[in-house]
Amino acid sequence: xxxxxxxxxxxxxxxxxxxxxxxxxxxxxxxxxxxxxxxxxxxxxxxxxxxxxxxxxxxxxxxxxxxxxxxxxxxxxxxxxxxxxxxxxxxxxxxxxxxxxxxxxxxxxxxxxxxxxxxxxxxxxxxxxxxxxxxxxxxxxxxxxxxxxxxxxxxxxxxxxxxxxxxxxxxxxxxxxx
Numbered sequence: 141x142x143x144x145x146x147x148x149x150x151x152x153x154x155x156x157x158x159x160x161x162x163x164x165x166x167x168x169x170x171x172x173x174x175x176x177x178x179x180x181x182x183x184x185x186x187x188x189x190x191x192x193x194x195x196x197x198x199x200x201x202x203x204x205x206x207x208x209x210x211x212x213x214x215x216x217x218x219x220x221x222x223x224x225x226x227x228x229x230x231x232x233x234x235x236x237x238x239x240x241x242x243x244x245x246x247x248x249x250x251x252x253x254x255x256x257x258x259x260x261x262x263x264x265x266x267x268x269x270x271x272x273x274x275x276x277x278x279x280x281x282x283x284x285x286x287x288x289x290x291x292x293x294x295x296x297x298x299x300x301x302x303x304x305x306x307x308x309x310x311x312x313x314x315x316x317x318x
Contacts, residue, residue, distance in 0.1 A: 166196035181241030198226040208236035
């Protein structure tokens with residue numbers, strides 16, 4: 141279970157076929173930021189294996205690879221420095237993530253709405269993040285983080301997680317800034 145409002149235990153089966161994969165939904169918690177984190181690997185087991193999709197956005201960043209991730213009909217071999225930006229509706233299979241270490245960040249599309257903070261509105265002009273705000277389900281991108289930038293990514297994601305866990309004064313603004 142992530143922090144800050146994600147309820148991965150809640151699933152819905154969409155579509156009329158019995159074999160349709162579950163759709164994990166984001167459960168907003170009143171008063172908490174619409175952002176959640178989950179640590180991957182090192183004994184953390186919050187990711188459920190099997191084919192599924194989300195009704196929220198997912199950013200996965202891997203500090204250590206040696207696994208695979210299935211997105212749509214493509215299997216990706218996970219390596220250190222891989223990032224995956226996964227749009228709502230994209231079918232994924234996280235069964236191969238047991239050896240990987242890194243972070244998942246979850247947030248619902250609502251953060252990009254008309255009343256969203258300006259930090260999120262700026263994503264509309266960002267070439268990697270624009271697919272998240274285009275209003276179309278599905279899709280994933282796979283940028284590779286350069287080796288020199290990897291410690292910074294890990295520090296930012298760790299700081300984001302710490303803000304969500306400690307909930308000190310000003311944490312909502314700090315979460316959005318991260």
